[in-house]
Amino acid sequence: MTKDRLNVGAIGLGRMGRVYAQGLAQRVPNARLVAVADLKPDVARQFAADFGVPRWYESHAELLEDPAVDAVAVISSTNTHRDVVVDAVGKGKAVFCEKPIAISLAQAEEMLRIVESRGAFLQMGFQRRFDSAYLGAKNKVEEGVIGTPVLLTSTSRDPFRPPLEFCDPKVSGGLIADMGIHDFDVARMFMGDVKSVHAIGCTLAYPEMKTVGDIDNAIIDMVFESGALGAVHLSRNAVFGYDIRAEVWGTKGSLQIGYHRQTPILVMTKEGITHDVVPYFMERFEAAYLAQIQDFVDNVLAGRPPSVTGADAVAAMRISLAATRSQRENRPVEVAEVEAGEARTA
């Protein structure tokens, strides 16, 4: 690309889709949001009107025919990712795709093969990699501040459970795949590939989740290829707020990432000293989502490779599948055991 600005089309205008599309419309200076597509035509039309987007479509196929579109942001539902990404690559578009990459490992690996065979540009969305805290910690590790990393912990805790229909592992992949995918990506960001995992889970905070076969808390331990250790904690019952943390321990020091306070006010009364908390993911990661789509635009314009590849997405998915299997079979599982042939939710 030798352009100054990238013409982007946004596919999918659900909650996350609107976040990315608004960022592209208003806050990414070197992007132009030239088209949007959503299966609900009213949604697409209204969004285009509200944000001054020149054209709107009902299907991704129509949008991909638009010659003004250089690149697409795929934020449609996961079960459409394979088709949309493959079609976009076929039309020569640069692609940003929100995680998870696909509904099954088989689909994901097929997508990877097509992207690679065509030399296409596919950048995956894992917003923690663009958060100032995770990014700053990564820089400190690379500067040698903590010496050689030997252990990582990564924690994701939601303030409540999703509606039961979304907890069904046949839909979500289950707690470990659904929530843990970010932590497994963080694990690889700091420590490299994972060799084996062991997971335990329980359903004690929301017993009704047993009716759909999901768990509400999980602990996953990991051995990295380097021999280093890791642990991921996942929960649906951080009832106080959104609890996202990580620690990286090295031979010369350690780093803690995360902070619970949202507003810098302390309330001091006879009940003690109290502060509020980050309520949920958008308050925590809004800036990271913007930085991520900005990074995609910058990479495409500069002819640089993607910051987060499809292979990264597949690697995180394989860890989550191994961990899910470990929890079900109550044994350590080698990540290499996980074959593309098995369905994501198997």
Next chain:
Amino acid sequence: MTKDRLNVGAIGLGRMGRVYAQGLAQRVPNARLVAVADLKPDVARQFAADFGVPRWYESHAELLEDPAVDAVAVISSTNTHRDVVVDAVGKGKAVFCEKPIAISLAQAEEMLRIVESRGAFLQMGFQRRFDSAYLGAKNKVEEGVIGTPVLLTSTSRDPFRPPLEFCDPKVSGGLIADMGIHDFDVARMFMGDVKSVHAIGCTLAYPEMKTVGDIDNAIIDMVFESGALGAVHLSRNAVFGYDIRAEVWGTKGSLQIGYHRQTPILVMTKEGITHDVVPYFMERFEAAYLAQIQDFVDNVLAGRPPSVTGADAVAAMRISLAATRSQRENRPVEVAEVEAGEARTA
């Protein structure tokens, strides 16, 4: 106004001017930045090109003739505020004016009289009132969380001194007027009007500031009309970062506002546990500047009165003048002693 969107012109494209103008161009959904003006034509032209602003001008007078302009944001240098605001009011524009309101109390009071006689809309910029922490604390006070407020502290400390030419009290008004104006406004926000002040100052961190007649640290104590007490601390040598805090003490509890950490990373090594800090005002108040100009647009469109009035700006200026006089004469000074006849820098 019965419009959906407000057409705004921005006057002055210096550092702060660009912040507001960019906000109006890209991040205030119900505003359209339709014109910009700067005394440097290249600056105005380039800004218009970069941000898709339809028209640019070299003088505020030209911009005020533009019939598309409903409202103006005045972020030109303080010594121009009187003329620009009076001209804008004369043309029937709604006005947002960045603090300080004018170069002297006499000018400020003249502006107030003209605004009032015309029934014009003038909203002043004091961004701390729109910061989530100050605003949240104000809400908690109003909810009765701390009972009746009896004491306030407000602290502003800069990480370095300005260039010497800007320290000259004939230019800046001196440390107490230049930095303290925000704290005096915060004081009124929480505690109401100030009856008397006493101030002390020193020039120990940067002795070279004596050559221009300014001080580098000051402590101002205040007695409010209600009988409550207050203290303001000002400094140019918070060398670690930008130190903005306040405390409100009541009969049932107290509130602390402020937090030093910028990035949620703790570095833990043999040297101890370390975190970074908020470096300077834009990192601390960027969201507040945006919220403030958004509030201006909302108020004008809804036909609501200004959130921060010219009278508020004059009241804060009178406190700062009384405190400056107190520091020079080493005696408590009643705010009522300060007359409009005296120059701001007297």
Next chain:
Amino acid sequence: MTKDRLNVGAIGLGRMGRVYAQGLAQRVPNARLVAVADLKPDVARQFAADFGVPRWYESHAELLEDPAVDAVAVISSTNTHRDVVVDAVGKGKAVFCEKPIAISLAQAEEMLRIVESRGAFLQMGFQRRFDSAYLGAKNKVEEGVIGTPVLLTSTSRDPFRPPLEFCDPKVSGGLIADMGIHDFDVARMFMGDVKSVHAIGCTLAYPEMKTVGDIDNAIIDMVFESGALGAVHLSRNAVFGYDIRAEVWGTKGSLQIGYHRQTPILVMTKEGITHDVVPYFMERFEAAYLAQIQDFVDNVLAGRPPSVTGADAVAAMRISLAATRSQRENRPVEVAEVEAGEARTA
């Protein structure tokens, strides 16, 4: 006991022995330290002179013959615990015994049988149970502040490794048994008995530890009998200080235990904001050691049962043995698999 004061003899005057003996001599008002014994007669004689202890002995057997001695504190080396405790029980003394209870599970279970058959009083030392933070958290859980606990984490990280000769698992039991015993006791304190464990370990911070067969970091996950989950993190390379933490997660909230700052000073310079840390275990737990021996004295005088029993010590030891085996065999291990027949270090 109907006495006002308990006459105690202290057996073992090593580092920890002196802590308990000084506490008994000077800071436990309802105790009298009437005798001390140490295999090094000079040590015993000098301690008695320094702290006004009436009698000193070279062997525990002599001290146990002293008719003035009502109770003994056993803080001699672990390999002597079985003989000293059994002899003391035989002489009808009430016994406080520092952890670990014995060098092997077989010995420990033998001790338990003897204590039980004689109806003797044996209280074990696990000082975290008497720390204001762990104790306060336990009280909050019992008050229902966090609802039903569903997950626990417990972390112990040392600032350096022991001398290599003490790392040898044949001496120490290995990292998991040596350090983790406190965490396993904390786990039972909050969550009840453990059903199964899985452990992973590495030797990356101090590769020289491989020469003696020990690891320097370990992660142990636990499934409690209740179905709840737990995780223990152990490390020898928290180079910044002594890192002792726990979290208890419940259906209505959670508790965090632990704090790193030792002195309430923040240093704010251009390098950031820094504070010091708790350097090591005595700075962290001095008050808990005193509270624990005070509790022993109070229980004996009041005729109350021991706060921490031999059965508690055996239960923690069984968890540590199961975890050690899990780490070596890379599989989940049921705690019930661990038989008394196997040696502690097997």
Next chain:
Amino acid sequence: MTKDRLNVGAIGLGRMGRVYAQGLAQRVPNARLVAVADLKPDVARQFAADFGVPRWYESHAELLEDPAVDAVAVISSTNTHRDVVVDAVGKGKAVFCEKPIAISLAQAEEMLRIVESRGAFLQMGFQRRFDSAYLGAKNKVEEGVIGTPVLLTSTSRDPFRPPLEFCDPKVSGGLIADMGIHDFDVARMFMGDVKSVHAIGCTLAYPEMKTVGDIDNAIIDMVFESGALGAVHLSRNAVFGYDIRAEVWGTKGSLQIGYHRQTPILVMTKEGITHDVVPYFMERFEAAYLAQIQDFVDNVLAGRPPSVTGADAVAAMRISLAATRSQRENRPVEVAEVEAGEARTA
């Protein structure tokens, strides 16, 4: 003194007297508490019995006749300090005297003259000087960590007001003298002598204090002889707990002293994140009181001069008197204006 241990008599067994006497009896290894005196014979007799003190007396005069007594700790009521200290000096005893030194500046200066003319040893009690945080901060200042100090703040806030009869300035000296004396001593510890002060006060939290003529909040600003600035904040309505803080600002950095959390537990529920606070002075300064009396014993035994002199106590008293006068007369007051002739409560 060439002794190994100092034989000390304690005069006054009120609340603070018992703290010091118990410390001397049990926790200062190189002291022997050989006698106690209290005007209530039952109190003296019982204390002696409880703590194994060989002799007890009803009057300080009797205790001073005891030839076994090398040194005395004077913790009787302030109005007796002059007579007790002068008598003890007359008998050649080394003296520790709890603050405040006397009921009036005239008395205090008379005491100083007598101590000096006899070359007697008088060490005053200001426990903050022995607190790990204040002491550690002082060390950091001396190491040059913050460069040259240019500004100090010192804050003392109580969680409640004293009974009204103790608020009466004729008894207590008033808020500024009663509470501020510690802050004025801290000010001198870090910044040297004070040149002038200005104080404001109010009675808004406890209006009933007006009936005895006292205030419940005060702000005192100070100009040091060096030209540096200071501020002291005093309050009776820190209803959440005991709020003791200080900041020292220098040319290269700053130090914050103080921390509110008592127990290292965070409670995280839907109401936010909450922690407890230091409730009152004994929880905050217990270790400092012990360190202070230990220091007295060490100094006497080693033949070193007192760490805190009578002149220090008089200097702090003069600042408190100047500040009290400033608050009453609403004008800055030079400390040199305060003459010994005026009564403390004038």
